[in-house]
Amino acid sequence: MSELRQNFATKEWVVIATERARRPEEMARHRDRKPVASFVANCPFCPGNEKLTPPEVLRVPASMDVPWHVRVIPNKFAALSRDVQPTRTVHRSRRVVNGFGVHDVIIETPDHSQVLALMPDSYVAEILRIYKTRYDELSLDPRIAHITIFKNHGPDAGTSLEHPHSQMIATPVISLQVRERFQHALRHFDDYGECMFCQMLEEELEEQTRIVMVSEHFVALELYASPAPFCTHIYPRRHMASFGDVSTAEMNDLARMLRSTLAKLYHGLADPDFNFTIRSAPAENVGVKYFHWYLSVIPRLTRVAGFELGSGMFINTVLPEAAAEFLRKVDVEIAKDAAAGATP
Numbered sequence: 625m626s627e628l629r630q631n632f633a634t635k636e637w638v639v640i641a642t643e644r645a646r647r648p649e650e651m652a653r654h655r656d657r658k659p660v661a662s663f664v665a666n667c668p669f670c671p672g673n674e675k676l677t678p679p680e681v682l683r684v685p686a687s688m689d690v691p692w693h694v695r696v697i698p699n700k701f702a703a704l705s706r707d708v709q710p711t712r713t714v715h716r717s718r719r720v721v722n723g724f725g726v727h728d729v730i731i732e733t734p735d736h737s738q739v740l741a742l743m744p745d746s747y748v749a750e751i752l753r754i755y756k757t758r759y760d761e762l763s764l765d766p767r768i769a770h771i772t773i774f775k776n777h778g779p780d781a782g783t784s785l786e787h788p789h790s791q792m793i794a795t796p797v798i799s800l801q802v803r804e805r806f807q808h809a810l811r812h813f814d815d816y817g818e819c820m821f822c823q824m825l826e827e828e829l830e831e832q833t834r835i836v837m838v839s840e841h842f843v844a845l846e847l848y849a850s851p852a853p854f855c856t857h858i859y860p861r862r863h864m865a866s867f868g869d870v871s872t873a874e875m876n877d878l879a880r881m882l883r884s885t886l887a888k889l890y891h892g893l894a895d896p897d898f899n900f901t902i903r904s905a906p907a908e909n910v911g912v913k914y915f916h917w918y919l920s921v922i923p924r925l926t927r928v929a930g931f932e933l934g935s936g937m938f939i940n941t942v943l944p945e946a947a948a949e950f951l952r953k954v955d956v957e958i959a960k961d962a963a964a965g966a967t968p
């Protein structure tokens with residue numbers, strides 16, 4: 625029987641439509657992915673084309689005498705600009721802030737054909753450390769209220785550039801959605817004296833049914849009220865409000881966890897398009913006891929349609945428990961070796 629489940633953290637309702645449920649493996653769309661070259665002459669992110677992008681703000685390694693592994697550049701077509709001041713104007717019913725913001729692109733590798741799911745964990749850790757370096761820097765800017773780190777992989781996830789990259793947008797305002805989630809978390813803390821995410825993690829670890837993987841410092845799980853099939857969250861096991869609080873040891877573990885999660889999706893669901901996003905406390909809420917940061921991976925296997933737009937409720941056709949069981953069984957180490965063996 626279908627059921628409506630409520631997301632504990634956001635209070636949003638989701639229809640888990642088991643009547644039209646599909647087996648997890650049926651969600652894999654075996655599309656003909658064209659073979660991708662490791663270098664594309666006209667790609668602005670490929671090595672040798674650095675002049676096609678704005679000057680970089682950061683690179684690894686820092687020395688210009690050796691080839692780069694990761695570059696951070698301002699987005700050439702930035703949604704917001706760092707060259708204006710966030711001046712706020714209120715005129716009758718209209719409220720506006722000048723388009724101030726920072727929009728970075730993180731070029732994850734010089735190799736055009738590489739994907740995070742198949743990279744060595746140490747490369748993924750390097751990218752995550754770059755996220756943190758920029759996140760920490762931008763958090764100190766008093767004009768910035770909130771930072772979103774995200775990746776769009778594939779056309780259904782909204783990317784137009786094939787070369788592996790992620791993005792970071794820092795804004796001078798906090799969205800209503802982020803604000804409301806904070807208020808739920810604060811209210812829960814006031815009512816019960818504990819972080820609602822820590823409570824949820826404890827329960828999930830006890831029940832085990834939605835857990836995908838557990839490592840020393842992180843847990844990957846399917847949400848009880850997952851709005852979409854295989855929407856996977858990675859939570860730090862230690863209470864931490866901000867992504868900026870991650871220690872060096874935890875970062876290496878997070879890289880392993882993220883890479884393994886992406887590899888399970890890659891091998892289990894035939895390289896689906898996906899987004900991931902890091903949900904972290906706004907700059908003004910660093911260190912709070914009531915919010916817990918996490919990384920959310922959302923494979924784009926279904927489309928948002930009229931019901932979702934009209935009701936704000938999603939329909940999920942895969943039981944989160946079945947999705948977790950399916951992902952647990954995808955052996956990423958074996959799969960990774962097989963993939964490596966197939967590459968000359």
Ligand SMILES: [Zn+2]
Pocket residue numbers: 663664667668669670735736787
């Ligand atoms: Zn490229």
Ligand SMILES: [Zn+2]
Pocket residue numbers: 819820821822823862863864915916
């Ligand atoms: Zn917590």
